[in-house]
Amino acid sequence: MHIQKPRLLTPGPTPLYPKALQAMMGAEIHHRTQDFRDLYLSVLADLKVVLGTAHDVLILASSGTGAMEAAVTNCFSPGDRVIVCSAGKFGERWVELAQAYGLDVLTLSAPYGSVVEPATLAQALAANPDVKGVFVQASESSTGAAHDVRAMGKIAQATPALFVVDAITGIGTMPLAIDPWGLDFVIGGSQKAFMLPPGLAFLSISPKAWERMDAARLPRYYFDLRREKKNAAKGESSWTPATSLILGLAEVLKYLKTLGMDQLIDNAQQLAAATRAACGALGLELFAPGSPSGAVTAIQAPPGLSSSVIVKEFRQKFGSIIADGQGEMKGRIFRIGHLGYFDIVDLFALVAELELILNANGVPVKLGTGVAAVQTHYASHTAGKKQPVAV
Amino acid sequence: MHIQKPRLLTPGPTPLYPKALQAMMGAEIHHRTQDFRDLYLSVLADLKVVLGTAHDVLILASSGTGAMEAAVTNCFSPGDRVIVCSAGKFGERWVELAQAYGLDVLTLSAPYGSVVEPATLAQALAANPDVKGVFVQASESSTGAAHDVRAMGKIAQATPALFVVDAITGIGTMPLAIDPWGLDFVIGGSQKAFMLPPGLAFLSISPKAWERMDAARLPRYYFDLRREKKNAAKGESSWTPATSLILGLAEVLKYLKTLGMDQLIDNAQQLAAATRAACGALGLELFAPGSPSGAVTAIQAPPGLSSSVIVKEFRQKFGSIIADGQGEMKGRIFRIGHLGYFDIVDLFALVAELELILNANGVPVKLGTGVAAVQTHYASHTAGKKQPVAV
Numbered sequence: 167m168h169i170q171k172p173r174l175l176t177p178g179p180t181p182l183y184p185k186a187l188q189a190m191m192g193a194e195i196h197h198r199t200q201d202f203r204d205l206y207l208s209v210l211a212d213l214k215v216v217l218g219t220a221h222d223v224l225i226l227a228s229s230g231t232g233a234m235e236a237a238v239t240n241c242f243s244p245g246d247r248v249i250v251c252s253a254g255k256f257g258e259r260w261v262e263l264a265q266a267y268g269l270d271v272l273t274l275s276a277p278y279g280s281v282v283e284p285a286t287l288a289q290a291l292a293a294n295p296d297v298k299g300v301f302v303q304a305s306e307s308s309t310g311a312a313h314d315v316r317a318m319g320k321i322a323q324a325t326p327a328l329f330v331v332d333a334i335t336g337i338g339t340m341p342l343a344i345d346p347w348g349l350d351f352v353i354g355g356s357q358k359a360f361m362l363p364p365g366l367a368f369l370s371i372s373p374k375a376w377e378r379m380d381a382a383r384l385p386r387y388y389f390d391l392r393r394e395k396k397n398a399a400k401g402e403s404s405w406t407p408a409t410s411l412i413l414g415l416a417e418v419l420k421y422l423k424t425l426g427m428d429q430l431i432d433n434a435q436q437l438a439a440a441t442r443a444a445c446g447a448l449g450l451e452l453f454a455p456g457s458p459s460g461a462v463t464a465i466q467a468p469p470g471l472s473s474s475v476i477v478k479e480f481r482q483k484f485g486s487i488i489a490d491g492q493g494e495m496k497g498r499i500f501r502i503g504h505l506g507y508f509d510i511v512d513l514f515a516l517v518a519e520l521e522l523i524l525n526a527n528g529v530p531v532k533l534g535t536g537v538a539a540v541q542t543h544y545a546s547h548t549a550g551k552k553q554p555v556a557v
Numbered sequence: 558m559h560i561q562k563p564r565l566l567t568p569g570p571t572p573l574y575p576k577a578l579q580a581m582m583g584a585e586i587h588h589r590t591q592d593f594r595d596l597y598l599s600v601l602a603d604l605k606v607v608l609g610t611a612h613d614v615l616i617l618a619s620s621g622t623g624a625m626e627a628a629v630t631n632c633f634s635p636g637d638r639v640i641v642c643s644a645g646k647f648g649e650r651w652v653e654l655a656q657a658y659g660l661d662v663l664t665l666s667a668p669y670g671s672v673v674e675p676a677t678l679a680q681a682l683a684a685n686p687d688v689k690g691v692f693v694q695a696s697e698s699s700t701g702a703a704h705d706v707r708a709m710g711k712i713a714q715a716t717p718a719l720f721v722v723d724a725i726t727g728i729g730t731m732p733l734a735i736d737p738w739g740l741d742f743v744i745g746g747s748q749k750a751f752m753l754p755p756g757l758a759f760l761s762i763s764p765k766a767w768e769r770m771d772a773a774r775l776p777r778y779y780f781d782l783r784r785e786k787k788n789a790a791k792g793e794s795s796w797t798p799a800t801s802l803i804l805g806l807a808e809v810l811k812y813l814k815t816l817g818m819d820q821l822i823d824n825a826q827q828l829a830a831a832t833r834a835a836c837g838a839l840g841l842e843l844f845a846p847g848s849p850s851g852a853v854t855a856i857q858a859p860p861g862l863s864s865s866v867i868v869k870e871f872r873q874k875f876g877s878i879i880a881d882g883q884g885e886m887k888g889r890i891f892r893i894g895h896l897g898y899f900d901i902v903d904l905f906a907l908v909a910e911l912e913l914i915l916n917a918n919g920v921p922v923k924l925g926t927g928v929a930a931v932q933t934h935y936a937s938h939t940a941g942k943k944q945p946v947a948v
Contacts (some may be wrong), residue, residue, distance in 0.1 A: 168816060168817075168820040168821070168823060168824045169816065169820075169821070169824045169898060169899065169900045170900055171572075171898070171900050171902065171903075173902065191582065425559060425560070426559075429559040429560075430559070430560070432559060433559045433560045483939075484900075484901070484902050485900070485902070486902065507560060507562070508560065509560045509561055509562050509875075509876070510875070511562065511564065511875050511876070511877065511906045511909075511910065512562075512906070514905060514906040514909035514910070514928075515902045515903070515905040515906040515909075518902075518905035518906075518909070518928055518931075518932055519902065519905070521932060522932055522935065522936060525936070526936070532929075533925075533928070533929035533932040533933060534924075534925025534926060534928045534929030534932065535925060537905075537909055537924070537925045537928045538923075538924035538925030540909075541909055541912065541913055541924040541925065542924060544913065545913060545916070545917070548874075
């Protein structure tokens with residue numbers, strides 16, 4: 167038992183789609199050529215198809231946080247009052263970002279593991295009719311909880327506030343009907359369900375958001391979306407694009423169009439449900455049982471055992487990389503990703519590893535019982551379904 | 558459950574070592590340059606270290622069968638009497654090859670699933686003192702059985718016969734003390750424990766074999782080992798080498814030197830033992846229980862279920878490629894590889910898949926019991942061992 171394969175099982179970066187990696191090798195190209203413009207136009211068009219929106223979709227050479235910043239700086243002015251629905255580390259990032267640009271932030275906080283309820287948002291909007299924007303995470307990957315962005319979008323839609331959704335781990339793991347639900351910004355990143363290395367951010371922008379840009383007085387340059395839109399129409403990016411990642415993205419989008427976005431989402435949700443079933447069989451407690459995300463499952467470390475030990479043993483014994491809790495949740499929870507290029511076979515193995523780690527650390531479980539829960543979930547949810555899509 | 562990752566789990570081709578694949582991208586080089594000569598010399602030197610032999614080691618741009626042919630054509634003359642110890646499809650290949658070149662073949666056959674016993678070879682050699690060569694498979698991967706090449710080598714060593722070992726799936730899965738055991742030819746291939754795509758064959762050649770070459774009258778040109786040896790001393794190959802595979806091999810050899818050949822062998826043998834434990838737990842019969850190979854485990858299909866169905870369901874349901882029986886064993890046995898870049902995590906998942914396939918095809922097993930057998934084997938064989946080597 168001496169060979170160990172590295173396996174990436176975190177909620178981001180996620181396992182890479184092999185054909186995308188291969189395509190990235192073709193990056194000895196120049197981006198100011200007609201060939202690249204044609205590629206960029208087709209990638210933008212495919213991205214719209216995959217996201218299922220008629221809104222404009224743009225690509226930025228940045229991490230997801232860059233697109234979060236773009237949503238702030240392009241549509242708001244100093245002193246604007248905004249609401250942040252914060253249920254974890256990424257909610258706190260919205261607060262920091264808005265405050266860094268001098269916005270007047272009203273934070274609706276939910277305890278870690280819970281989410282901000284739509285009714286709470288409705289009350290806050292009613293009490294603060296001057297609010298210009300509402301910021302939220304679709305999936306809060308630090309806690310494994312998912313917001314009800316459908317209900318929240320409907321509420322914000324009836325007000326002047328823009329509804330800005332960090333869907334970096336939400337895209338491809340939960341339904342997101344961008345246009346009907348009133349999602350003014352929907353933000354994604356390459357290293358999540360898009361199965362690529364980090365380096366690209368995406369965002370969709372509603373007509374309501376575009377209307378606000380000319381009057382918005384926050385400074386912006388690299389993330390100027392009006393300029394980016396004008397260039398994108400010609401197949402150009404404002405600044406040098408991350409060409410290798412665009413080549414990879416073209417392959418991923420081809421795959422996702424074949425697979426179907428609904429199947430990608432169902433894949434993540436079934437893996438998440440099977441993971442929860444395994445936790446139940448092994449007597450482990452979920453961290454966000456009330457509103458579990460399809461992107462990531464956060465599991466509480468058993469009493470007396472640090473999640474940091476569990477994470478370390480996954481790596482040392484099996485070469486598997488899972489995620490510890492972030493900040494004050496470090497040592498208390500461990501997190502397993504489901505978004506993007508994961509399959510049920512990954513989960514069979516991961517749960518077998520977890521069982522051995524628990525047993526070796528004084529948390530006795532009967533070997534195979536968690537795996538059997540995953541197998542049972544698989545068997546009962548694939549009967550009569552169409553065949554999986556292989557690469 | 559709709560994403561499906563392709564997984565190669567056969568006894569060859571085997572899973573590829575990722576850093577080797579990456580290195581193969583550097584193949585825009587010329588082979589008649591000092592840089593390549595230096596690389597080739599270091600690869601040949603490392604290969605000797607890894608094989609643990611003082612004999613000459615050469616590399617051929619061919620499949621393993623090419624090196625088998627080289628062993629025949631370089632040391633024998635038309636009408637030479639030779640013994641083939643045949644215990645499966647690859648034993649039969651020795652017979653075909655020797656007969657194609659006009660050798661007088663005495664075949665010692667063992668039924669599929671069994672092996673030729675050393676005593677049988679000793680008797681045949683005693684009865685036929687004119688025998689010039691003995692041909693055998695170290696591991697007969699068509700049946701999952703391993704010959705006792707140590708004992709057979711000792712027997713042949715005391716006679717004029719050359720002892721020619723097809724170790725294509727034997728290298729890296731069983732101890733092979735080439736020099737002391739009197740193994741005159743030991744033949745390997747890149748797509749087995751060497752974790753590379755097919756295209757390279759290796760062979761070690763003893764002084765006893767070299768002595769026979771000048772008098773050998775079979776025709777040879779591409780596989781002329783004397784010419785190859787002369788060129789190899791200068792870092793050259795006689796004909797154009799498969800440069801990308803040589804670059805990949807350099808990475809693999811670096812990895813194997815770090816891992817240790819003994820650990821590579823133990824890895825395969827423990828995986829094979831854990832697979833047999835899982836079969837026991839699931840009530841499945843082994844095809845070669847008496848002399849099981851560490852390279853591959855051949856498992857009998859349960860009564861009433863074709864192994865071809867099992868193989869097909871592995872692929873269709875999970876994207877996993879395992880091997881059916883060959884020739885008349887097709888439909889009767891299925892084969893799982895352990896040689897090279899396999900780890901225990903692969904096996905956790907594979908056995909979980911197998912359990913689901915058995916259940917879905919009228920062979921009821923309790924889910925998780927085979928996995929638990931693998932987990933138990935792992936837990937009891939890793940206590941106190943040194944850490945695995947990650948890439």
